[in-house]
Amino acid sequence: MPKILVLIPTHNMLVYAVYSTENKKEIEKNVIKNFRYDQKDQTQINLNQTNAYYKLNLLSLLYDIDMIGIRGLYGGTNFKSPVQVNNTVLKKLESMIPESPLNVPVILELIRQVQKIFKDTSIILFFETAFFVNLPVQEQLYALNAEITQNMKIRRYGYHGLFHENACRITASNRNITEQTGDSKILSICLDPIPELATICGHQPLTVTSGITPLDGLPGNTTCGELDSGIIITLEEKMGWGPEEINNILTHQSGLTGLACRKITVAEVLNTCEPGLIPVREYLFYRILLTCGAGLAVLHELDAIVISGRYARSAEPLVQWLKTKLSFVKLRNGKNIIFDYIFTPLELIIAQKMITMYNEKQDNLKSKIITIN
Amino acid sequence: MNVFVINCGSSSLKYRLIAMPEEKEIIAGEAQRIGPKTEEPSRIVHNSGGHVDTFFVNMTNHAQAFTEVMKIIEEHQKIIPDAFGHRLVHGGSALNKDVLLNSDILAKLDETVEYAPIHNPPSIALIKACIARYPNSPQVIVLDTAFHTTLPLYAKDYAIPVWLSKKLNIKKFGFHGISHHFVAEEAAKYLGIPISRLNAVSCHLGSGGASLCAVVKGQSIDNTMGFTPLQGLVMSTRCGDVDPAVTLNLIACFEGDYKAVQSTLNKNSGILGMTGTSADIRDILAKSVLTEGYSSPYFITSHIYTWRLKKYLGAYLTIAHPVHAIIFTDTIGETVPYIRKEVCSEMDIFGVHVDDKKNSYIENYPSDISESWSPVRILVVKTNEELAIARNTYKLIKNNSGD
Numbered sequence: 001m002p003k004i005l006v007l008i009p010t011h012n013m014l015v016y017a018v019y020s021t022e023n024k025k026e027i028e029k030n031v032i033k034n035f036r037y038d039q040k041d042q043t044q045i046n047l048n049q050t051n052a053y054y055k056l057n058l059l060s061l062l063y064d065i066d067m068i069g070i071r072g073l074y075g076g077t078n079f080k081s082p083v084q085v086n087n088t089v090l091k092k093l094e095s096m097i098p099e100s101p102l103n104v105p106v107i108l109e110l111i112r113q114v115q116k117i118f119k120d121t122s123i124i125l126f127f128e129t130a131f132f133v134n135l136p137v138q139e140q141l142y143a144l145n146a147e148i149t150q151n152m153k154i155r156r157y158g159y160h161g162l163f164h165e166n167a168c169r170i171t172a173s174n175r176n177i178t179e180q181t182g183d184s185k186i187l188s189i190c191l192d193p194i195p196e197l198a199t200i201c202g203h204q205p206l207t208v209t210s211g212i213t214p215l216d217g218l219p220g221n222t223t224c225g226e227l228d229s230g231i232i233i234t235l236e237e238k239m240g241w242g243p244e245e246i247n248n249i250l251t252h253q254s255g256l257t258g259l260a261c262r263k264i265t266v267a268e269v270l271n272t273c274e275p276g277l278i279p280v281r282e283y284l285f286y287r288i289l290l291t292c293g294a295g296l297a298v299l300h301e302l303d304a305i306v307i308s309g310r311y312a313r314s315a316e317p318l319v320q321w322l323k324t325k326l327s328f329v330k331l332r333n334g335k336n337i338i339f340d341y342i343f344t345p346l347e348l349i350i351a352q353k354m355i356t357m358y359n360e361k362q363d364n365l366k367s368k369i370i371t372i373n
Numbered sequence: 374m375n376v377f378v379i380n381c382g383s384s385s386l387k388y389r390l391i392a393m394p395e396e397k398e399i400i401a402g403e404a405q406r407i408g409p410k411t412e413e414p415s416r417i418v419h420n421s422g423g424h425v426d427t428f429f430v431n432m433t434n435h436a437q438a439f440t441e442v443m444k445i446i447e448e449h450q451k452i453i454p455d456a457f458g459h460r461l462v463h464g465g466s467a468l469n470k471d472v473l474l475n476s477d478i479l480a481k482l483d484e485t486v487e488y489a490p491i492h493n494p495p496s497i498a499l500i501k502a503c504i505a506r507y508p509n510s511p512q513v514i515v516l517d518t519a520f521h522t523t524l525p526l527y528a529k530d531y532a533i534p535v536w537l538s539k540k541l542n543i544k545k546f547g548f549h550g551i552s553h554h555f556v557a558e559e560a561a562k563y564l565g566i567p568i569s570r571l572n573a574v575s576c577h578l579g580s581g582g583a584s585l586c587a588v589v590k591g592q593s594i595d596n597t598m599g600f601t602p603l604q605g606l607v608m609s610t611r612c613g614d615v616d617p618a619v620t621l622n623l624i625a626c627f628e629g630d631y632k633a634v635q636s637t638l639n640k641n642s643g644i645l646g647m648t649g650t651s652a653d654i655r656d657i658l659a660k661s662v663l664t665e666g667y668s669s670p671y672f673i674t675s676h677i678y679t680w681r682l683k684k685y686l687g688a689y690l691t692i693a694h695p696v697h698a699i700i701f702t703d704t705i706g707e708t709v710p711y712i713r714k715e716v717c718s719e720m721d722i723f724g725v726h727v728d729d730k731k732n733s734y735i736e737n738y739p740s741d742i743s744e745s746w747s748p749v750r751i752l753v754v755k756t757n758e759e760l761a762i763a764r765n766t767y768k769l770i771k772n773n774s775g776d
Binding site: 136137138139141142143144145146148149152154156207211212213215216219223224225226227228229230231232233234235236237238239242243246247249250253254255256258259261279282283285286289290291292293294295296297298299300301302325326328329330 | 526527528530531532533534535536537541543545599600601603604607608612613614615616617618619620621622623624625626629631634635637638641642643644646647648649667670673674676677678680681683684685686687688689690691692694695719720721722723724
């Protein structure tokens with residue numbers, strides 16, 4: 001029976017998962033660490049020199065892979081929905097390297113190696129930013145000089161589009177959406193290493209906390225979140241640091257780790273009872289509450305708050321706290337605020353989309369055969 | 374007690390002579406176009422009891438402007454103030470509350486310059502000139518940052534390494550504190566509740582800078598401005614919130630010239646940067662009505678301005694819940710009904726209901742523009758920073774004298 005392979009490359013890890021197209025069951029899943037860097041000296045290396053390359057080769061021998069899905073972080077305005085890789089897509093991706101020099105080259109290299117190993121297998125790209133391409137213009141743009149905005153292609157995206165899209169799809173199917181009630185209105189909180197909150201009406205995102213990069217918005221495991229620009233200028237002026245050095249501090253040493261003075265994750269902070277970490281938790285909760293309030297202001301009405309992401313299972317303390325702070329909010333149906341949890345991992349969200357596509361492809365093939373007969 | 378209030382802008386000096394505790398304004402005026410030569414001459418517009426005179430005098434700096442102003446007051450009106458109240462934009466790490474000036478405080482003033490390199494130096498130079506001229510008069514420094522010292526840690530901190538925050542004293546200071554405090558007190562009086570019970574969101578919307586302040590039990594718990602006045606709302610020439618990566622990209626583009634980046638974000642962004650024609654939202658709103666199409670920069674700019682304002686209002690209504698009132702103040706907040714309507718409409722979820730009729734025609738201040746049944750009142754309150762400075766000055770001198 002044909003299988004589906006999902007690949008999720010991150011900074012230095014490659015998550016892979018194989019699913020059956022028949023019963024949607026996960027057959028194999030694992031994480032390949034250091035897939036882009038040499039373990040000894042941390043220098044960047046080609047994918048074909050890493051164990052990821054050998055693992056992918058092994059998968060090609062073990063399974064009859066019919067489709068491969070690759071999750072990309074940044075698809076710019078070019079990719080509004082999942083797209084099958086072909087030469088045009090590759091050219092578009094190449095042209096996007098200056099826009100996202102850290103992410104796009106990784107995807108390109110992964111595609112090339114996967115094409116070599118899996119020959120003629122269809123590769124579908126799923127971009128996290130796709131869901132946010134049509135953000136309202138007032139949310140997209142920063143109040144910067146128009147020339148700078150245009151020349152540097154500065155606009156806001158979201159970077160957990162797949163989680164948010166899944167959240168609104170499930171909410172819509174769980175609720176009885178009629179013409180009278182209109183589209184479902186949700187606050188979608190994705191609890192990941194870089195958390196993100198989006199306000200969504202139907203399938204249209206209205207706000208999102210991330211910005212031109214995932215650095216903006218809520219604080220993450222090691223990312224700073226929103227910051228006064230004056231601070232960055234002060235860091236350059238007073239510390240004599242250049243943009244790379246400041247970026248390194250803000251991306252890898254800040255966020256909850258920076259506040260806790262030790263390596264820590266969002267999940268640990270959510271559940272902590274450690275007195276020293278309580279202020280860190282208060283900080284995170286407070287930022288999430290602010291963004292909930294901002295979302296409510298533009299949404300006007302609410303059907304649910306949806307929690308998803310890698311750390312969704314750790315969200316209970318946050319949810320209880322938000323329930324008290326948002327107790328004044330009544331849902332559209334007049335009831336008290338409710339929280340929906342979605343524990344589906346990202347690879348399964350992608351696999352489910354692919355299986356739907358696979359089944360549609362099979363149906364198309366069948367209908368063609370019937371037509372020929 | 375006649376309190377002389379001095380409020381320095383970057384190229385102006387506003388002054389008032391106010392009799393306290395009667396709060397009666399005796400003299401008001403403004404020294405304009407201080408500094409390098411401009412197309413029009415520098416001048417002092419002086420108002421005494423409704424009689425307005427304009428004096429054209431050369432004023433190359435704020436200290437000189439102060440000397441010229443005092444000459445007019447002493448020579449023409451034969452008045453010597455009993456006390457002086459100085460507005461200082463930023464207290465930095467040296468000052469966190471309003472203070473009666475003494476030699477220790479005077480020595481600390483220069484430490485605050487690095488926090489507000491544009492605003493504080495002229496104020497400090499003027500304070501020194503004032504001491505030299507009136508060595509025996511009590512002088513009080515009233516801080517724009519003082520009201521926000523009550524911010525809880527979770528609102529004050531930034532998520533950067535603690536050692537770095539400590540080393541550079543990086544935290545949210547918040548600004549427009551004098552105005553936020555003043556209008557909160559006025560709102561409490563209007564609503565007939567003690568300030569110590571008031572929960573409110575104060576919207577100080579100036580034609581230049583703008584900020585929101587969440588007030589709980591009469592104290593500031595958050596402010597949209599941050600470590601500097603650059604953060605937060607869209608302003609006339611300031612960008613407000615931007616992704617840190619944007620600032621980093623700009624530093625790279627300007628090859629490390631942080632002053633150029635600072636200038637771009639402070640002086641060539643916001644409303645002016647987006648439209649390229651005007652820094653005043655009133656001009657943009659007028660053009661937005663006249664120009665057709667959703668893609669016109671005027672339409673987009675006015676939407677970005679109100680969108681961000683609305684988001685912050687929602688955020689602050691949430692953290693300050695249950696809120697007695699939303700307060701609109703300063704030039705835009707007091708005089709542009711469209712902005713108030715845009716941000717207060719469809720806010721039923723927060724118990725906010727604006728009355729369109731009341732909003733479009735305001736006769737007196739303070740004015741309540743909410744529907745009679747709105748749980749959250751919407752007030753338009755005229756700010757008076759000079760009166761606030763006079764009040765604080767009088768209070769501090771009185772407390773200090775033990776009366």
